[in-house]
Structures are given as structure tokens and as C-alpha cells.
Amino acid sequence: MKADWTTERLLEATGSFCNGTISEAEGRELDKLLASDAQARRIYTNYMWTHACLFAEAGSLHADDAPVHDIDVAQYVEHEVDDRSSAKQSRRSWYGLAAAIVAAAAVSSWATWHWTSRQVADRAPRSAEQLAVPTGDAVARITGTHNCIWRDSQSGVGYGSSLYPGQRIELAEGLAEITFEDGATLLLEGPASFNVDSSNKVALVAGRLAAVVPERAAGFHVHTAALDLFDAGTEFGLVAQESGAAEVHVFNGLLKADVLDNAGRATRRLELNAAQAARISPVSTTVVEFPASDAGFVRNIAPAAGPHDGLLADESFRYPEGPLEAQNGGFGWAGPWFTTSADDEDAGPDSNRVTPGSLAMQGIVPVGNHAVLVGNRNRIRRQLATSVGGVFDAEGLVENQDEVRLVGRDGKNVYLSFVQRVSKVNDGFYGLELHRGDGNGNRVLCIGNGADGAGYGATSNINVYGAKNLPSLGVESSAPNFFVIKIRFGVGNRDTAEVYRNPASLRDEKECEPDAVLRGNFAFDRVSLANFDGSKVHEVDELRVGTHFLAVTGRWGNNQGRLRQPIAHLDGFDSRPTAVSLETGWINRFWLVASSGR
Known part of the structure; x- marks a missing residue:
């Protein structure tokens, strides 16, 4: 000034x-x-x-x-x-x-x-x-809170609140998760001052945040007095001080930013890769680069880093770019990913890879990177923790079939969810598979295209009782699809598998209708990703296994629904233009x- x-x-x-x-x-x-x-x-x-x-x-x-x-x-x-x-x-x-x-x-x-x-x-x-009175549409929602104390003037702001262009958030204490329409998610740590400028531009006036910006939200802007992060299709942490100083830490992907002088003019361009960080001084606009540290940022509002609230296994592919084989993160698993088939002539064993960015859908907050299978004749697999004393055994879900410990105890329900995308339709076989043991002839369920002589749908090469048990999932597309699978384990291995493609609600299972229903024996202990034939690319992200619907659809603050649908009604009000009395x-x-x- x-x-x-x-x-x-x-x-x-x-x-x-x-x-x-x-x-x-x-x-x-x-x-x-x-x-x-x-x-x-x-x-x-x-x-x-x-x-x-x-x-x-x-x-x-x-x-x-x-x-x-x-x-x-x-x-x-x-x-x-x-x-x-x-x-x-x-x-x-x-x-x-x-x-x-x-x-x-x-x-x-x-x-x-x-x-x-x-x-x-x-x-x-x-x-x-x-x-x-005309009003702007809501562009974001507070989808999670933890021990939040807001400034006195914002006593009405809290969990579930819609946010509008021009709105300022003043968080005195606690953690607040903000999810935007395009999937970008910011975890704000109090004390912090934060402006919502538009659907793809925000300003951190002072404080600390961790951001996850999926690929489809590339171009999302985050502004401070010293930095303008204009190509933030990545995961990063940001600190802004009232003095104008700023720090940015890149956790995954490539981040681009302009360094700003006191008049807001760009003086130089920064490009930071994963594990890199930069500190900007407001006086001389000097930049110091150093290794990034995610230990200084809260990146998950969930109450635990392991199994919790019915979520038993999670794979968000929080690995560096490179081969997926031998990666051993997440929780609820008995070991790392291992390749069972790879196209050595075309792409080699690295054709099963981890690629920066996420495939998050509306309402699903992305975390980490995602898996990519290129070439063909590729299959990579991971085993769930079904051992004695493991997380699935502790939940009473494990039973012995043919001397193999499988998830499939009679009378129990299990839910799985994942995001899937294919680059080209009608181009041979691909799918996310549930297996028992290592053989490919014991695939109990497959979500994809071309398996068992069927088209795009849900199939099983163990439970084949004719075309009625190989139901279609609709029209195949190259857009990301979010799937939820519910398996009811019945007496005598008479199980039912219900498959939901892009369910209508992420909060209320009763509002969702299954797109496919299969019957048979669906006990399993492994999850596989496969891509055979053709030239397509098969991608998978956000793989979860749990005991109820919300366990596999919620994330961080258990978001309330899809942001592109009308914003949730609060006490009789909605987000439409409102008539206001004089x-x-x-x-x-x-x-x-x-x-x-x-």
C-alpha cells in the first residue's frame, strides 16, 4: 500500500x-x-x-x-x-x-x-x-472439518457449507477440506486466510495448505502475494506469510509458478518436480530451492493412516513415477504388486507403471498418482491381508476354501471401489479382476471389456451360467468411471455381486441402483489389473476395500455428494437464485x- x-x-x-x-x-x-x-x-x-x-x-x-x-x-x-x-x-x-x-x-x-x-x-x-436477486453458483464445498474454529464473523461457515466466488475464509484453528467442482481439493490448516476467487482460482493470503489437483483440473490457480501457481496439475504444499514470504513443496507431478514482485508483476518462472521445494523472499524476490518435505503439511484429514471406519484396504498409488512392480504402499495388503504378465517385446516390464496425477471423479477426492498399463498382455496383481490375525481376519471376513484363505465368510458383505479409464473403446480385453490364488482361470469377477467372450460389462470365468450372468455395464467410454462393487456372501457359496457404475450418490446406498448383478461364488484374495490386445491404455486409481458403502466412497471428510449436481439443501434453502424481500x-x-x- x-x-x-x-x-x-x-x-x-x-x-x-x-x-x-x-x-x-x-x-x-x-x-x-x-x-x-x-x-x-x-x-x-x-x-x-x-x-x-x-x-x-x-x-x-x-x-x-x-x-x-x-x-x-x-x-x-x-x-x-x-x-x-x-x-x-x-x-x-x-x-x-x-x-x-x-x-x-x-x-x-x-x-x-x-x-x-x-x-x-x-x-x-x-x-x-x-x-x-441474481447470485453466482457455488463453486466449492467444505467437505471435511476437524476441530475447526472460525473467525467470529463466519459463525455460519462449517462442514457442508457451499462456497461462492469472492468469498473469504478465515480459519482460526483446525483443519478444513475444500473440494472444488473440477475435483481440486485443498486441505487448509488454521490459522489461515483464504479467498475463493472463482471455480479455478484461489488466493492463500496467509497460512498453510496441502493441495491435490487432478489432471482434469490442470490450470487451477493458487495465488499468494509472492507466487502465482498457474499450472498446478499435481500435489503440493503451500505456505504464505503476512510478510509476503512463501514456500511451495511439490509432492507429486510438475508444478509451474511465477514469482511476483511487490507490484504483482511476474519476475521469473519456476518449474518444480516432485520432491522439490522453493522459498521466496518478498523483499528481493530471491528464490532458494531445497528438497521438499511433506512432513510439514497435514495431507489427510482421515482419523487414521491405516484401516478405520470400515475401510480395510486402500491403494491410492502414492508412489513416484516409474514401475508399479514391487511397490508396497497403502494398507490392508499382504505384499507388494507383482507382475504376472508383461509385453516384453513392446514396452517391457515397465509397461505396468505409476504415472503422475489422479483419475478422480466428481466427489471423490484424489490422493497420490495412478496405475497405467500400456502395450498388451500385461497383468499385475496384489494380495490382500487374509492371514490369521490380519485386518480381514479380524473383521471376521475370512474363510478357507480349497486350503486357501479367502475373503468370503457366509453372511458377510464386502465393498470395493475404484476409478477406471481406457484410452480406446472396443480394442480388446482389459479389466480390474478379483482372483483367488495366482491362476488366471480362477477369475471370480472382472470389470472391463472382452473377458470370457463378452463385451463391456461384469464377467466371471468361474460363475458362468449363461449370458444372463455376464451382464452389460452400458456403453463403453474413454472417460473415467467410478465403480462400486457390493458382494453378499451367502450360505453354501451362493453369493451375489452388485456392480454400480458411477452411482447416483456417494453418501446414500439406498439412492443407487446396480447396473449389473451376478450370482455365484465370489470369494477372493487378490486384485489384478489386466490389459490384453489392441493399442489401448488401461488406467486405474483409488482402489479400496471395506465393509460398508461409505467406507469405499468417502474420503477425508466423507464428502456429501457430487458437486456438479445441485448443492445440498440446507434448512430449506438451495443454491438457486433467491428472491429476497425488500x-x-x-x-x-x-x-x-x-x-x-x-
Whole structure:
């Protein structure tokens, strides 16, 4: 901010502007400041947001006595302006930029006020004669919280809250997970100040966050005073200090960023790969590079790093780029991935690989990288922990069949989920398979295309009772698909497998209808990824095994649903443009301030 403009002076001038007591000279100086200084504009906009909320509360206090008027606000404002004397016309000229900023603040702040102050609005009687106010669509949601304490002015913000362009988040303590429409997820660690600028751009004013930006959200911007991360299709941690200093740590993928000077101009370009970090000094815009450390960031809001809440096995492919074979992360497994077949002539054993980025679907928060099978005649497999005393044995899910310990105890249910994508349709066999033992002739279930002489669907080469037991999963596509498999283990190995492709809800199993149902013996102990024939690429991500629906569909904060569907209703309100009665009092007053400076 300019040397002769302190924060205190700016707040005082803004207050005088709202009260209509600001002088001509002071108004012109304020106008110039707002035109040239981004920090001043942020302070100004925040003040105006508070000002709007105060008007709203004041209006509602007199709602019982105030009559409802059927008034066109735009015509009223025009009438008021036309009636002003010529002496006041010159005074209004310098209000132009300030009025535009007030207008922007009013529109962007209305959504925030609507939710955080809905208990005030509820006290004002509503009628059919209401004023329709356009609002922006929600672009994100708070999908997880842990021990959160919000600033006093944001008492209505919390788990499940929708977030709108222009909204500011002030987290005093705790962890808050924010998920955007395109799948980008930020885990904010208090104390932190955070701005939601748009659906693909945010600003970390101060604090610390960990971000997971899937491939489909590439181009997501994260801004600080010293850095503009403009190509963040990766996983990274970010620290911003009030002094302007910043640090960025890359955990997976490639990150690009511009280093900014005090005026917000880019001075140099950074490109950081996995395990690299950089620190930026705000004074000299110097950059120091050093090894990244994810130990300094909270990257998961889940209560445990191992089995918990019904989730028994998890594979998020949190490995460096390279071969998948011999990787041994996640939990609930009896050993590493091992290759059973590889196309040595085409791509070699590295054709079963880990590739940066995620295949996350809407509502599924991505973690880590993902598995890729290229070439053909590739199969890679991993065994679940079914040993005595293992996690599946402890849950009472293991039984012996043919001297093999399998997940399949009578009367129990098991759920699996994963994200799958293929680069080319109708191009030979591929699938995610459930096996018992190492042989390929004991594939109890396969989700993919071309298995057992069938097309795109769910198949089994053990339980083949005709075409009815090889059901289709619809039209094959090259887009990511999220699958949930529910297996009911019946008496005498009379089991039922239900397959959900892109289920309608990630919270309520009752809202979902299976796309395929199979019957037979589905006890298993291994999961395989296969890609045979053709030139396609088969990709898999976010593989989970659990005891109930939410265990395999939830992540971090157990998100409430798909963000591209209408935002969840809260106490009778929804995210559609809302009609607001003039009895609340703030809209007409606020726009009159913006138009005339009163």
C-alpha cells in the first residue's frame, strides 16, 4: 500500500464514503488508491461486505413493522440519480471506480451473507412479492472439518457449507477440506486466510495448505502475494506469510509458478518436480530451492493412516513415477504388486507403471498418482491381508476354501471401489479382476471389456451360467468411471455381486441402483489389473476395500455428494437464485450507496 495510506486511514475513508461524509479531495485519493493497489482493494471489499451484512441485520430488525413494496430497484436508483442537482453531478464523477467495486462486492458477498446470516433472514416474513436477486453458483464445498474454529464473523461457515466466488475464509484453528467442482481439493490448516476467487482460482493470503489437483483440473490457480501457481496439475504444499514470504513443496507431478514482485508483476518462472521445494523472499524476490518435505503439511484429514471406519484396504498409488512392480504402499495388503504378465517385446516390464496425477471423479477426492498399463498382455496383481490375525481376519471376513484363505465368510458383505479409464473403446480385453490364488482361470469377477467372450460389462470365468450372468455395464467410454462393487456372501457359496457404475450418490446406498448383478461364488484374495490386445491404455486409481458403502466412497471428510449436481439443501434453502424481500433493507440501500455515494 502507498506510504501515505495506512490500513487505519483506508478504513476510516471507506467508512466516511459509506456514511456520505467523505470530502471531495479524500474521495479522489481513495479512487486512485483503489485503482492501483490490490491490497487496498481487498481491504475495501471486505469492509463493504461487512457493511452489507450490517444493513441486512438492521433491516431485519424492523421487518415486522416495514411494509412490503413492489419496487423496481433499478428504476428507483435511476430516478434518484436523475433528480440530483448539477452541483452534485461533478461530485459523483470520482465515485465511478469505487461504485463498481462496491457493486462487485455486493454481488460476490450476497451468497456469503445469504448462508451465514440465514437465521436473521428467517425472522423476516417473506411473501410472493419479492425482489429476485441474481447470485453466482457455488463453486466449492467444505467437505471435511476437524476441530475447526472460525473467525467470529463466519459463525455460519462449517462442514457442508457451499462456497461462492469472492468469498473469504478465515480459519482460526483446525483443519478444513475444500473440494472444488473440477475435483481440486485443498486441505487448509488454521490459522489461515483464504479467498475463493472463482471455480479455478484461489488466493492463500496467509497460512498453510496441502493441495491435490487432478489432471482434469490442470490450470487451477493458487495465488499468494509472492507466487502465482498457474499450472498446478499435481500435489503440493503451500505456505504464505503476512510478510509476503512463501514456500511451495511439490509432492507429486510438475508444478509451474511465477514469482511476483511487490507490484504483482511476474519476475521469473519456476518449474518444480516432485520432491522439490522453493522459498521466496518478498523483499528481493530471491528464490532458494531445497528438497521438499511433506512432513510439514497435514495431507489427510482421515482419523487414521491405516484401516478405520470400515475401510480395510486402500491403494491410492502414492508412489513416484516409474514401475508399479514391487511397490508396497497403502494398507490392508499382504505384499507388494507383482507382475504376472508383461509385453516384453513392446514396452517391457515397465509397461505396468505409476504415472503422475489422479483419475478422480466428481466427489471423490484424489490422493497420490495412478496405475497405467500400456502395450498388451500385461497383468499385475496384489494380495490382500487374509492371514490369521490380519485386518480381514479380524473383521471376521475370512474363510478357507480349497486350503486357501479367502475373503468370503457366509453372511458377510464386502465393498470395493475404484476409478477406471481406457484410452480406446472396443480394442480388446482389459479389466480390474478379483482372483483367488495366482491362476488366471480362477477369475471370480472382472470389470472391463472382452473377458470370457463378452463385451463391456461384469464377467466371471468361474460363475458362468449363461449370458444372463455376464451382464452389460452400458456403453463403453474413454472417460473415467467410478465403480462400486457390493458382494453378499451367502450360505453354501451362493453369493451375489452388485456392480454400480458411477452411482447416483456417494453418501446414500439406498439412492443407487446396480447396473449389473451376478450370482455365484465370489470369494477372493487378490486384485489384478489386466490389459490384453489392441493399442489401448488401461488406467486405474483409488482402489479400496471395506465393509460398508461409505467406507469405499468417502474420503477425508466423507464428502456429501457430487458437486456438479445441485448443492445440498440446507434448512430449506438451495443454491438457486433467491428472491429476497425488500424488507431485509440492505439491497436497495447498498446499491444506492454504490450509485450515488450516499
